[in-house]
Amino acid sequence: MSLENLPKAHLAPVVALAPVRELPPPVHTDLSTEHLHPSLEDPALNSMNFLNEVANHYPDAVSLAAGRPFEEFWDLDELPRYLARFSEYLRDERGYSEERVRRTLFQYGRTKGIVHELVAANLELDEGVSVDPESIVVTVGCQEAMVLVLRALRSGPKDVLLAVSPTYVGLTGAARLVDMPVLPVASGAAGVDLDDLLTQIQRARTAGLRPRGCYVMPDFANPSGVSMPETTRRALLSLAREEDFLLLEDNPYGLFHGDTRRVPTLKALDAGRRVVYLGSFAKTVLPGARVGYVVADQTVTASDGTVGLFADELSKIKSMLTVNTPALAQAIVGGKLLEHGCSLVAATRREREVYAANRTRIVEGLAARFGEGSRVSWNVPAGGFFVVVTVPFPVDDELLTRSARDYGVLWTPMYHFYDTGADGGDGVRSLRLSCSTVNAAQIDTGLDRLARLVNDELARKQGAPVALTRAGDLS
Amino acid sequence: MSLENLPKAHLAPVVALAPVRELPPPVHTDLSTEHLHPSLEDPALNSMNFLNEVANHYPDAVSLAAGRPFEEFWDLDELPRYLARFSEYLRDERGYSEERVRRTLFQYGRTKGIVHELVAANLELDEGVSVDPESIVVTVGCQEAMVLVLRALRSGPKDVLLAVSPTYVGLTGAARLVDMPVLPVASGAAGVDLDDLLTQIQRARTAGLRPRGCYVMPDFANPSGVSMPETTRRALLSLAREEDFLLLEDNPYGLFHGDTRRVPTLKALDAGRRVVYLGSFAKTVLPGARVGYVVADQTVTASDGTVGLFADELSKIKSMLTVNTPALAQAIVGGKLLEHGCSLVAATRREREVYAANRTRIVEGLAARFGEGSRVSWNVPAGGFFVVVTVPFPVDDELLTRSARDYGVLWTPMYHFYDTGADGGDGVRSLRLSCSTVNAAQIDTGLDRLARLVNDELARKQGAPVALTRAGDLS
Numbered sequence: 001m002s003l004e005n006l007p008k009a010h011l012a013p014v015v016a017l018a019p020v021r022e023l024p025p026p027v028h029t030d031l032s033t034e035h036l037h038p039s040l041e042d043p044a045l046n047s048m049n050f051l052n053e054v055a056n057h058y059p060d061a062v063s064l065a066a067g068r069p070f071e072e073f074w075d076l077d078e079l080p081r082y083l084a085r086f087s088e089y090l091r092d093e094r095g096y097s098e099e100r101v102r103r104t105l106f107q108y109g110r111t112k113g114i115v116h117e118l119v120a121a122n123l124e125l126d127e128g129v130s131v132d133p134e135s136i137v138v139t140v141g142c143q144e145a146m147v148l149v150l151r152a153l154r155s156g157p158k159d160v161l162l163a164v165s166p167t168y169v170g171l172t173g174a175a176r177l178v179d180m181p182v183l184p185v186a187s188g189a190a191g192v193d194l195d196d197l198l199t200q201i202q203r204a205r206t207a208g209l210r211p212r213g214c215y216v217m218p219d220f221a222n223p224s225g226v227s228m229p230e231t232t233r234r235a236l237l238s239l240a241r242e243e244d245f246l247l248l249e250d251n252p253y254g255l256f257h258g259d260t261r262r263v264p265t266l267k268a269l270d271a272g273r274r275v276v277y278l279g280s281f282a283k284t285v286l287p288g289a290r291v292g293y294v295v296a297d298q299t300v301t302a303s304d305g306t307v308g309l310f311a312d313e314l315s316k317i318k319s320m321l322t323v324n325t326p327a328l329a330q331a332i333v334g335g336k337l338l339e340h341g342c343s344l345v346a347a348t349r350r351e352r353e354v355y356a357a358n359r360t361r362i363v364e365g366l367a368a369r370f371g372e373g374s375r376v377s378w379n380v381p382a383g384g385f386f387v388v389v390t391v392p393f394p395v396d397d398e399l400l401t402r403s404a405r406d407y408g409v410l411w412t413p414m415y416h417f418y419d420t421g422a423d424g425g426d427g428v429r430s431l432r433l434s435c436s437t438v439n440a441a442q443i444d445t446g447l448d449r450l451a452r453l454v455n456d457e458l459a460r461k462q463g464a465p466v467a468l469t470r471a472g473d474l475s
Numbered sequence: 476m477s478l479e480n481l482p483k484a485h486l487a488p489v490v491a492l493a494p495v496r497e498l499p500p501p502v503h504t505d506l507s508t509e510h511l512h513p514s515l516e517d518p519a520l521n522s523m524n525f526l527n528e529v530a531n532h533y534p535d536a537v538s539l540a541a542g543r544p545f546e547e548f549w550d551l552d553e554l555p556r557y558l559a560r561f562s563e564y565l566r567d568e569r570g571y572s573e574e575r576v577r578r579t580l581f582q583y584g585r586t587k588g589i590v591h592e593l594v595a596a597n598l599e600l601d602e603g604v605s606v607d608p609e610s611i612v613v614t615v616g617c618q619e620a621m622v623l624v625l626r627a628l629r630s631g632p633k634d635v636l637l638a639v640s641p642t643y644v645g646l647t648g649a650a651r652l653v654d655m656p657v658l659p660v661a662s663g664a665a666g667v668d669l670d671d672l673l674t675q676i677q678r679a680r681t682a683g684l685r686p687r688g689c690y691v692m693p694d695f696a697n698p699s700g701v702s703m704p705e706t707t708r709r710a711l712l713s714l715a716r717e718e719d720f721l722l723l724e725d726n727p728y729g730l731f732h733g734d735t736r737r738v739p740t741l742k743a744l745d746a747g748r749r750v751v752y753l754g755s756f757a758k759t760v761l762p763g764a765r766v767g768y769v770v771a772d773q774t775v776t777a778s779d780g781t782v783g784l785f786a787d788e789l790s791k792i793k794s795m796l797t798v799n800t801p802a803l804a805q806a807i808v809g810g811k812l813l814e815h816g817c818s819l820v821a822a823t824r825r826e827r828e829v830y831a832a833n834r835t836r837i838v839e840g841l842a843a844r845f846g847e848g849s850r851v852s853w854n855v856p857a858g859g860f861f862v863v864v865t866v867p868f869p870v871d872d873e874l875l876t877r878s879a880r881d882y883g884v885l886w887t888p889m890y891h892f893y894d895t896g897a898d899g900g901d902g903v904r905s906l907r908l909s910c911s912t913v914n915a916a917q918i919d920t921g922l923d924r925l926a927r928l929v930n931d932e933l934a935r936k937q938g939a940p941v942a943l944t945r946a947g948d949l950s
Contacts, residue, residue, distance in 0.1 A: 030748055030773035030785070031773050031774065031775045031776070031785060032775065032777070032778075033775060033777045033778055035630050036627050036628065036630050036775070037626055037627055037628075037792075038630065039791075039792070039795075040627065040788050040791055040792070041777065045791045045792070046791070048794050049794070068582055068583055069582075071577065071578060071582060075577075076558075076576070079555070079558055079803065080554070080555035083551075083555065087551060101551070102546065102550075102551055104763075105551065105554070105763050106549045106761045106762065107763055108757075108763075109763070140615050140797040140798075140801070141797060141798050141799075143796065143797055143798045144797050147795070147796055151512055151514075151652060152515065153511065154512060155509075155510050155511050155512050159510075170798070174795050174796075176795065177626060177792065177795055177796065178512075210510075212510075282583075286582075287581065287583045287799075288580050288581045288582055288583075288584070288799075288801060288802035288803050289801055289803055290797065290798065290799055290800070290801040290802075291801075298505035298506050299505045299506065300507065300508060301506070301507040301508070302507075302508045302516065303507075303508055303509065303516060310505070310506060313508070313511060313515050316514075316515055316520045316521070316524060317512075317515070317520070319520070319524070319648070320519075320618065320645060320648030320651065320652050321618065321622055321649075321652065322616060322619050322765065322797065323615075323616050323645075324616075324765055325765070326763060326766075326801050326803075327763035328763050328764055328801075328803060328804055328807055329801040329803055329804055
C-alpha cells in the first residue's frame with residue numbers, strides 16, 4: 001500500500017523546491033533521554049543490557065555468567081501434554097464444561113490468576129507454608145511481582161526500601177521504575193547483618209524517610225550464594241515486627257539445596273503476616289512461561305474502613321500493568337504441577353543433582369587452580385546457582401570484556417549488584433560464577449581460562465610482562 | 476509440616492499466660508491505603524473491579540457489557556498446532572537447530588520479543604505500515620505497552636498526557652501507575668476536536684506543564700465507537716508536528732470494520748515518526764496469550780550523544796517490568812500468524828461478520844424500541860465492539876446495579892470512561908453496549924430489558940408509579 005507522507009497544506013509548490021535528491025536528509029532527533037524517565041540512564045537498567053551484549057559479542061566464550069536454568073532435560077512434547085493435563089483438571093476435578101475450559105484458556109480471566117490453588121498446594125507441600133489461595137497473585141514472572149509490591153508500597157517520596165547488598169539487579173531495577181530509593185544493608189556471613197539493618201532503619205527515620213520493607217533472598221542468594229541460618233531468620237522476623245516493616249522474601253533457588261537440609265523459609269516461620277513472599281517457576285518449571293507469584297496475606301484497611309487483602313490491592317495494580325498473566329502460560333505451569341502432584345521436589349531432582357555437582361566442581365576447581373597462599377578466595381554456597389570469587393584487584397566491565405575477548409570466558413562483575421554509591425561501585429573486587437548452564441568440561445575450561453586471566457592480572461599489577469593469548473589458542 | 480509460630484525470645488513462660496482460648500484474637504491491621512500508592516483509591520483502578528463484581532454477582536443477566544472477543548470459533552486443538560507451526564518456522568525458515576528451537580521456547584530470551592519479524596510482516600500486509608522489526612517491542616498485552624510508553628515519557632511532575640475523552644480506562648489506569656496526569660480532549664463527531672486539543676496544549680504549557688503525547692483510538696474507539704475520518708487524521712498529524720508532541724495510536728479493533736472501507740491508520744500516514752503505535756492480538760488471535768506490541772521507531776539521543784531507538788529504551792523498562800513476554804504465548808500467536816501468511820484479514824472474517832451483524836441488530840433493535848420522538852438516542856459506529864446510548868437521566872453505578880438485579884441486563888455506565896473531574900463524572904447520561912460476546916437472541920432479550928429499564932426510569936422521573944419486575948420474570 002502506498003501512502004502519502006505529508007498533508008497537502010504542507011507541500012510547497014513543486015517548482016519552488018530543489019530536486020529531491022539534493023535535499024539534505026531530515027535529522028530526526030525525536031526524543032532525548034534528558035526528557036525521559038531518569039531510570040533509563042541509570043546503571044541498574046543498563047547492567048543487564050551490557051552483560052547480554054558482551055555475551056552476544058563473544059558467543060564462543062565459555063559462559064560462567066548466565067543465570068539461566070539447566071535446559072538439557074526439556075522436551076518440546078511437554079508443552080501440549082501440560083496444556084492437556086491442565087484442561088483435564090479443569091474438566092474432571094473442577095467440573096468445568098468444555099465451553100468454560102476453552103474460555104479459561106483463551107479469554108481474559110481472573111486478574112489474580114487461574115493456578116492459585118495449585119500454587120497454594122505447592123507451597124504447602126514443598127515449603128510447609130499454608131496460605132489462602134486468595135492471598136496469591138500469579139504474575140508475569142517474579143519480576144512483575146516485585147514491581148506490584150514496590151508500586152503499592154511507594155506512596156510518596158518518603159517511602160524507601162531496604163535490601164541486603166549485593167542485591168539482585170531486578171529488584172533495584174523495579175525500584176527505579178517506581179522512583180523508590182533502595183538503601184543497602186550489609187549481608188555478612190549470615191545473609192543479613194541485623195545490626196546494620198537496624199542502623200539503616202534508624203538512620204532513614206532520622207532523615208525523615210519511611211522504611212517500608214526489606215528485600216532478602218534467604219536461600220542461596222543471587223548473586224552472593226549466601227544463605228541465612230534459621231536463627232538469623234527468626235531474629236529478622238522479630239526485628240521486622242519490632243520496627244514495623246515488611247520482609248520481601250524472594251525464593252527462586254530454594255529447591256536447589258544440594259545435600260544440606262532445607263531451612264524453613266521466612267514465610268514458613270511468619271506468624272504475624274510480616275512476610276510478602278515472592279515465588280518463581282522460572283527455575284523449577286521453565287523461564288519461557290514467565291510465571292511467578294506473590295503471597296500477600298497482609299490485611300489492608302481502606303479509607304472507608306473496609307478491610308481487604310494486600311493481594312487484592314496488588315491485583316488492582318496488575319489489572320493496569322498486564323491485565324492477566326497469560327492463561328496459556330499458567331496452564332503449562334499448572335500442567336507440570338499437576339503431573340507431579342503439586343510438588344516440585346521430585347520433579348527437579350535431576351536439576352538439583354546437576355547444580356550440586358557443578359557447584360562442587362567449581363569450588364574444587366578453584367581450589368586446584370588457586371592453591372594455598374593464593375590471594376584469590378571464594379565462598380562455598382550450600383545451594384543455588386552462584387559462587388563468588390574475590391581477587392586482589394578491582395573487577396570491572398573492562399576486565400570482563402578482556403576476559404571474553406582474550407581469554408574466552410564470561411563471568412559477572414559483582415559491582416553490578418551494588419547500587420550506585422554503595423561500596424564504592426567500581427572498587428568491588430569480586431566476580432560471580434554461575435554453575436547452571438555448563439557441563440563438567442566447560443567448567444574445567446572456564447576455570448583454566450579464568451585462572452590464566454587472574455594470574456596475568458596479578459603479574460600485570462606487579463609490573464611483569466604478560467604474554468597476551470587469544471581465546472582461540474585456549475580451547 | 477508443623478512450624479513454630481513465634482521466636483523463642485518472645486514466648487513468655489507458659490504458666491504466666493492466660494489459657495490460649497481466652498486471649499483476644501490478634502488484630503492485624505497490617506497496612507492501610509493511606510500509606511499505599513494513591514492509585515489504589517483512584518476510581519480508574521476501581522472501575523474494572525466494580526464492573527466485574529456486578530457481572531459476577533448477576534451471572535444470569537444478559538451481558539451487553541463485556542468487551543471480550545467472540546469465543547465460539549476457538550478450539551483447544553489450535554494451541555498445540557500453533558506451537559508446532561512456530562517451532563517448524565524456527566527450524567525450517569530460520570535454520571535453528573533443535574536445541575535452539577527448544578531454548579527459544581523454554582528459556583529467557585530477547586527482551587523485545589521473538590515474533591517481531593512476524594508482527595512487522597503483519598503490519599505491512601494488514602496496515603500498510605513498514606517498520607523495522609527492531610523498532611517493535613512485543614509486550615504482555617497492549618496494557619504493558621501503554622505502561623512502557625508512559626513510564627518512559629514521564630520524566631518528572633511537569634509531564635502530562637492528553638487523551639481523547641471518553642478514554643479507555645486502561646490508559647487512565649496506566650497513567651495513574653506512573654503518576655502522570657491525563658488531560659481530557661473533546662472527541663466530537665470526528666474522534667478528536669482539534670481546536671480543543673490545541674487549546675488544552677496551550678493551556679497546559681501556560682500552566683508550566685509539558686504535554687508529551689496525545690492518546691487516541693482512531694478506529695471504532697473504546698468506549699465511544701467513534702472513528703476519525705482520514706482528513707482529521709492528517710490534520711492531527713500536522714498538529715502533532717507543529718506543536719511537537721507524540722501521538723499514541725491504539726488500534727485493537729481496526730480489522731472489525733464491517734462493510735466500510737478501512738481508513739489508513741495514523742501510523743500508515745506518519746512520515747515524521749510522530750506516532751507510537753500500540754497493537755494487540757487480544758481481539759484478533761486470543762486474549763489468553765496476552766500478546767501485544769508497540770512500534771516505537773522514534774530516535775532517542777542519550778546524554779553522551781549516542782542515538783538509539785525509542786523501542787530500545789522501552790525494552791530497558793520492560794526488562795525490569797516483566798523481563799520477557801512469555802515465549803510460549805508469543806509462539807502461539809506466531810503460529811497463528813504463520814498459518815495465515817501473517818495476515819489476519821482472512822483469519823478474522825467470521826468474527827468480523829459476527830460483530831457487524833450484532834452491531835446492526837443492536838442499532839436496529841434500539842430504533843425499534845425507542846421510536847420517533849423518543850428522548851433516547853445512540854450512535855451508529857462503522858465498526859468495532861461498541862454502541863453508545865444516550866438517555867435523559869444520569870447513568871450511574873446504582874442504576875447499573877438495579878438493571879442487573881431487577882431487569883437482568885448488564886451494560887457499562889459511560890461515566891467510568893471520563894476521568895475524575897472531567898465532564899462532571901456522575902452527570903454523564905450515557906451507557907455503552909457491547910456486541911462482542913452475544914448472539915441475536917441475547918441482543919433481543921437484552922434490549923427488551925434495557926427498554927423496560929429506561930422506560931421505568933423515565934416514568935419514575937415523571938412521578939408515575941413503576942411496577943418493579945424481577946429479572947426472573949423477564950426471560
